[in-house]
Amino acid sequence: MIFLKSGILTSIQDIGRCGFKDKGINPSGAMDTLSMRLLNILLGNEDTEAVLEFHYPTPTITFEEHALFAIGGANFSGSLNNKSVSNWKVLEAKPGDMLCFGKKVNGERAYIAIKGGFNLKKSLGSNSTNLLGGFGGKKIEKGDSLDLNLKNGQLFAATKKVYLAPKTVNVNLRPAFEQNQEIRVIVGKDLSNLDLESRNKIFNQSFIISSHADRMGYRLEGDCLNLQSSEEQISSSVAFGTIQLLPDGQLVILMADHQTTGGYPKLANVISVDLSILAQLSVGQHVTFREISMEVAESVFLKQEREMKKFKSAVQLYL
Amino acid sequence: MKYEIYSLSEHSISLYFEQKISPEINDLVLSACEWINKNPMIGFVEVVPAYASLTVFYKILEIKPLIKSGTISEYVEDYLKSIPFEELTQLEREPKIVEIPVKYNGEDLISLCEAKEIDRRELIKLHTAPDYRVYMMGFLPGFAYLGGLDKKLSMPRRAKPRIRVPKGSVGIAGNQTGIYPVSSPGGWQLIGQTDAVLFDPKMKKMTLLNNGDTVRFVEG
Numbered sequence: 001m002i003f004l005k006s007g008i009l010t011s012i013q014d015i016g017r018c019g020f021k022d023k024g025i026n027p028s029g030a031m032d033t034l035s036m037r038l039l040n041i042l043l044g045n046e047d048t049e050a051v052l053e054f055h056y057p058t059p060t061i062t063f064e065e066h067a068l069f070a071i072g073g074a075n076f077s078g079s080l081n082n083k084s085v086s087n088w089k090v091l092e093a094k095p096g097d098m099l100c101f102g103k104k105v106n107g108e109r110a111y112i113a114i115k116g117g118f119n120l121k122k123s124l125g126s127n128s129t130n131l132l133g134g135f136g137g138k139k140i141e142k143g144d145s146l147d148l149n150l151k152n153g154q155l156f157a158a159t160k161k162v163y164l165a166p167k168t169v170n171v172n173l174r175p176a177f178e179q180n181q182e183i184r185v186i187v188g189k190d191l192s193n194l195d196l197e198s199r200n201k202i203f204n205q206s207f208i209i210s211s212h213a214d215r216m217g218y219r220l221e222g223d224c225l226n227l228q229s230s231e232e233q234i235s236s237s238v239a240f241g242t243i244q245l246l247p248d249g250q251l252v253i254l255m256a257d258h259q260t261t262g263g264y265p266k267l268a269n270v271i272s273v274d275l276s277i278l279a280q281l282s283v284g285q286h287v288t289f290r291e292i293s294m295e296v297a298e299s300v301f302l303k304q305e306r307e308m309k310k311f312k313s314a315v316q317l318y319l
Numbered sequence: 320m321k322y323e324i325y326s327l328s329e330h331s332i333s334l335y336f337e338q339k340i341s342p343e344i345n346d347l348v349l350s351a352c353e354w355i356n357k358n359p360m361i362g363f364v365e366v367v368p369a370y371a372s373l374t375v376f377y378k379i380l381e382i383k384p385l386i387k388s389g390t391i392s393e394y395v396e397d398y399l400k401s402i403p404f405e406e407l408t409q410l411e412r413e414p415k416i417v418e419i420p421v422k423y424n425g426e427d428l429i430s431l432c433e434a435k436e437i438d439r440r441e442l443i444k445l446h447t448a449p450d451y452r453v454y455m456m457g458f459l460p461g462f463a464y465l466g467g468l469d470k471k472l473s474m475p476r477r478a479k480p481r482i483r484v485p486k487g488s489v490g491i492a493g494n495q496t497g498i499y500p501v502s503s504p505g506g507w508q509l510i511g512q513t514d515a516v517l518f519d520p521k522m523k524k525m526t527l528l529n530n531g532d533t534v535r536f537v538e539g
Binding site for chain 1: 325326327328329330331333335338339340352364365366367368369370371372373374376379380383390391392393455456457458459460461462463464500501503518520525526529530
């Protein structure tokens with residue numbers, strides 16, 4: 001596939017790069033891993049197969065060869081040769097077909113998964129694009145071309161099978177987001193160091209996603225939160241979803257391109273299931289935080305994994 | 320052994336030693352990481368050392384079948400508690416010494432000299448004198464947090480960070496000095512430039528510097 005337009009930020013991502021955080025190498029990876037995995041499963045790929053992640057303004061793509069693909073995550077009104085196409089469905093492209101996007105309907109990050117995946121060489125065990133380090137995957141520029149793994153012959157065989165399998169992702173499985181989104185968190189090491197008023201506020205006020213929201217982190221706007229004692233902290237590890245308190249009393253949530261370590265107080269951590277929802281929220285939207293126990297957080301994660309497994313089995317039955 | 324354990328996320332857990340920047344505590348962190356890497360639990364993904372803490376990342380799905388009662392997080396906590404800390408303190412580490420040649424021509428060199436009322440020669444002398452320790456990797460791929468800067472060179476970050484600090488820039492921020500392994504935005508006071516390759520994903524060890532290494536800057 002060839003990119004006639006690159007879009008504002010289009011990159012190859014997968015589940016992220018693990019095992020090198022001790023060298024300062026951040027994980028990167030898809031922001032909305034749920035959408036990424038669902039699209040891959042729908043196409044009968046490994047759920048960790050690399051996908052294209054793109055934002056609005058969107059890329060424009062021409063297919064050089066036959067391909068089966070699916071779009072999901074944000075809805076940017078896709079159209080193939082000027083005929084509108086739906087998200088979460090198996091789609092077929094012929095050589096010369098053009099994929100465009102129109103209006104931004106909802107969400108911030110959309111994904112394209114390709115049957116069989118892209119022909120890419122892994123870097124440090126992953127195809128995710130490390131935008132900071134400038135390695136791995138690919139950040140798409142105008143005129144770039146991506147090679148697909150499945151060539152015509154293999155693809156026709158695959159096509160027949162995929163069309164027998166479920167053709168869409170069940171609505172209940174897709175990430176759903178609301179205007180006032182509740183985000184579930186587990187408590188962090190420094191939450192108990194908030195003063196009483198702030199401890200009340202963090203779970204009882206809504207925060208606005210500020211314009212400083214990108215793949216590295218989301219800065220939030222709300223009433224200032226204060227610590228009881230503000231000794232300087234020594235930096236330690238952080239994770240995707242860590243909510244830190246900045247010196248100005250505002251919160252930042254670390255996202256996929258976060259640094260591996262941080263020195264600000266860690267108040268809470270967004271549960272991984274809700275990170276995919278957070279990844280789709282836009283500037284100006286409101287979020288509230290709800291604290292859940294570790295036990296519940298683990299069971300929410302395990303429940304989603306069971307549902308993914310079920311969907312996978314339903315698709316694989318035909319492949 | 321005094322330590323505290325906190326969950327970071329539902330997939331990671333941190334162990335904090337006394338929160339102090341010291342070679343002894345950092346040695347203990349590295350020895351504990353070594354023990355974990357040699358005795359990984361089922362579901363282990365990676366362990367990440369920091370100044371005075373370490374964090375274990377794990378796979379819930381792989382640990383789940385082992386659990387009879389309680390949470391997966393508690394199971395991993397028990398594993399961390401099983402580390403033989405007292406034996407670890409006996410381990411001796413042989414630090415790797417890395418010399419880094421620096422051209423002292425950074426954009427903030429003159430203003431830093433003026434602020435400290437020293438000349439360029441004095442700054443070079445002060446910056447090249449100590450043995451620095453890599454206390455932690457982070458910020459950027461291959462970026463080492465170096466401790467041991469002479470207090471006379473201590474300088475806060477720039478009020479306005481630069482949009483692009485070139486790869487190989489040597490800088491100062493507070494009591495730390497460090498080298499930008501890749502070009503990136505950054506607020507450190509730039510004093511020089513090195514041709515040393517700090518990060519290359521194709522290199523066998525990927526990064527020139529690693530946790531616990533000793534760094535010496537030389538002019539040239």
